[in-house]
Amino acid sequence: MKFGRRVFLGTVAYPVVESAAINSAVASLGQFREDTVNASVFGGNNPKAVRVCDRAGWQ
Numbered sequence: 001m002k003f004g005r006r007v008f009l010g011t012v013a014y015p016v017v018e019s020a021a022i023n024s025a026v027a028s029l030g031q032f033r034e035d036t037v038n039a040s041v042f043g044g045n046n047p048k049a050v051r052v053c054d055r056a057g058w059q
Contacts, residue, residue: 012023014032 012025014026
């Protein structure tokens with residue numbers, strides 16, 4: 001079995017392929033709702049987040 005397939009088979013998350021079976025724990029969460037936040041926002045906030053974590057002493 002290919003590595004990528006093994007990884008996806010053990011994943012407890014909403015499936016990438018709509019026709020794939022959904023894990024019962026994930027199904028209990030309800031319908032998947034796509035986040036409306038553009039992921040580029042996360043990268044833009046990274047420098048500030050690192051400073052906050054450094055100031056808090058997080059390791």
